[in-house]
Amino acid sequence: MKPWETLESANVPEVGELTLVRRGDEYVLRVRGQTLMSSRMHGSEEALARAGCADLVSRGTGRVLVGGLGFGYTVRAVLDQVGPGVRVSVAELLPTVVDWNRGPHLAPLAKAPLEDPRVTVIPGDVGLVMKRHSASFDSILLDVDNGPSALTHPDNQGLYGVSGLSTAAQSLRSGGTLAIWSAGPAAGFERRLEKCGFTVEVLHPHAHGTKGPRHVIYVGKLGKRR
Numbered sequence: 001m002k003p004w005e006t007l008e009s010a011n012v013p014e015v016g017e018l019t020l021v022r023r024g025d026e027y028v029l030r031v032r033g034q035t036l037m038s039s040r041m042h043g044s045e046e047a048l049a050r051a052g053c054a055d056l057v058s059r060g061t062g063r064v065l066v067g068g069l070g071f072g073y074t075v076r077a078v079l080d081q082v083g084p085g086v087r088v089s090v091a092e093l094l095p096t097v098v099d100w101n102r103g104p105h106l107a108p109l110a111k112a113p114l115e116d117p118r119v120t121v122i123p124g125d126v127g128l129v130m131k132r133h134s135a136s137f138d139s140i141l142l143d144v145d146n147g148p149s150a151l152t153h154p155d156n157q158g159l160y161g162v163s164g165l166s167t168a169a170q171s172l173r174s175g176g177t178l179a180i181w182s183a184g185p186a187a188g189f190e191r192r193l194e195k196c197g198f199t200v201e202v203l204h205p206h207a208h209g210t211k212g213p214r215h216v217i218y219v220g221k222l223g224k225r226r
């Protein structure tokens with residue numbers, strides 16, 4: 001088997017070593033040696049976009065917040081299903097990831113979603129973006145770790161507790177949707193979402209195509225405020 005080739009690496013304060021590696025046509029983003037994203041399978045990252053933005057498909061306008069960027073598959077899937085009047089903010093904690101997405105290795109993977117005029121990149125923590133934007137988004141899509149448990153940065157744990165999920169609820173407009181990607185089922189997470197006012201559906205899309213392992217998407221919907 002071919003060895004992994006390191007294409008890029010960076011030492012990120014408070015996060016540690018970030019590397020972009022390639023073997024054949026597969027690209028992998030690693031944080032402290034652990035895989036955060038692979039280009040081999042991205043069906044469930046696209047399913048996250050479909051589940052989280054289903055209500056926007058028939059509407060001409062709306063606002064979506066995606067956190068974080070990764071290889072851009074979720075952002076691309078949002079853009080491909082919503083109309084020209086929808087605005088998409090992408091919160092990405094690591095500026096290096098944004099730079100790599102604009103470079104020759106990653107840009108082609110998801111057809112350069114950052115070049116779409118509907119997209120704005122917001123550098124920094126998606127949790128802070130939600131705190132700063134009250135009743136602002138129709139959909140919030142979260143895929144920043146490998147599920148509702150911190151991996152990239154220890155502070156991410158705060159996103160998944162009652163306080164973090166309540167912040168997400170407050171950042172959504174009436175009837176909005178919060179969708180969260182997970183590599184597997186997370187005990188008690190559905191109940192926690194319900195406690196924060198969401199009606200929850202749990203989806204199990206295949207990681208890729210119609211075969212192979214399944215990932216989990218938690219879809220929380222808010223009721224319409226009167």
Ligand SMILES: C[S@@+](CC[C@H](N)C(=O)[O-])C[C@H]1O[C@@H](n2cnc3c(N)ncnc32)[C@H](O)[C@@H]1O
Pocket residue numbers: 036037042045046067068069070071072073074075091092093094097124125126127143144145152153156
């Ligand atoms: C698993 S990847 C996302 C994969 C993405 N869904 C895709 O389709 O390629 C996780 C991304 O979230 C970013 N991230 C981690 N913590 C974050 C945070 N608190 N706020 C914003 N972005 C974050 C990481 O740097 C990484 O780019």
